[in-house]
Amino acid sequence: MTIEIHVAPDAGAAGRLAAEIIRDALRKDPGLVLGVATGGTPRCTYEELVRSAVDLSSATLFLLDEYVGLDGADPRTCRGTIRAQLTGPLGIDDERINAPDVDAVDLSAACARYEADIDDAGGIALQLLGIGRNGHIGFNEPGSSFESLTRLVQLADTTISDNSRFFGSPADVPTHAVTQGIATVLRAGHLLLLANGASKAEVLSAALTGPTTPDVPASALQLHGHVTVIADAEAAARL
Numbered sequence: 001m002t003i004e005i006h007v008a009p010d011a012g013a014a015g016r017l018a019a020e021i022i023r024d025a026l027r028k029d030p031g032l033v034l035g036v037a038t039g040g041t042p043r044c045t046y047e048e049l050v051r052s053a054v055d056l057s058s059a060t061l062f063l064l065d066e067y068v069g070l071d072g073a074d075p076r077t078c079r080g081t082i083r084a085q086l087t088g089p090l091g092i093d094d095e096r097i098n099a100p101d102v103d104a105v106d107l108s109a110a111c112a113r114y115e116a117d118i119d120d121a122g123g124i125a126l127q128l129l130g131i132g133r134n135g136h137i138g139f140n141e142p143g144s145s146f147e148s149l150t151r152l153v154q155l156a157d158t159t160i161s162d163n164s165r166f167f168g169s170p171a172d173v174p175t176h177a178v179t180q181g182i183a184t185v186l187r188a189g190h191l192l193l194l195a196n197g198a199s200k201a202e203v204l205s206a207a208l209t210g211p212t213t214p215d216v217p218a219s220a221l222q223l224h225g226h227v228t229v230i231a232d233a234e235a236a237a238r239l
């Protein structure tokens with residue numbers, strides 16, 4: 001197990017550090033296959049990438065997850081969020097963002113296709129991750145198998161409650177999503193986990209220093225050979 005942990009003084013500094021790792025990967029490979037996450041945590045990273053006008057024109061992006069049941073044009077979709085925070089300001093064509101087809105009639109076939117798309121792109125070289133308060137990565141909620149692949153999942157109540165800040169009220173948060181599975185995430189070459197704020201301190205410690213268990217999906221990261229964690233001081237308080 002190789003987990004490199006960086007503690008930054010605050011979320012802005014954490015974002016700048018994460019952006020530097022992404023820029024470095026792009027310098028080595030402009031055609032980088034980059035896995036992108038949404039939620040509040042990566043926002044500072046995307047702001048810094050936009051501020052520094054990073055060249056993503058040859059990169060390929062894969063979404064970590066996507067809500068089911070929203071209109072495709074809804075800005076609250078994960079695709080809409082990445083478009084608004086990252087690719088749009090950088091002038092990157094929407095077609096460079098790969099996402100599972102959550103509107104497909106045959107959703108399990110669409111999930112299998114997403115796995116195949118990742119493989120066809122040569123695999124995800126660098127995957128950005130956040131961590132849910134309940135230990136989820138992507139939308140792999142507690143209990144998710146470490147063997148899991150891209151699939152339809154039901155969101156946990158804590159996730160619906162946490163993400164209601166993006167939707168106005170819990171009743172407006174989709175109940176389901178398609179997420180890369182834990183085994184999908186573990187196939188990426190390099191995992192970059194970001195965690196900010198006191199509400200992540202306990203779960204970050206459980207994930208990185210506790211037993212590897214589906215009860216804490218992010219603990220699966222201990223099974224990967226190349227993980228970088230960037231936490232702000234509050235999130236790192238229990239490490």
Ligand code: GLP
Nearest residue numbers: 037039040041130131132138139
């Ligand atoms: C969300 C996403 C995750 C994200 C996590 C933490 O629901 N599916 O990819 O990393 O939960 O979210 P936040 O960064 O807003 O705390």
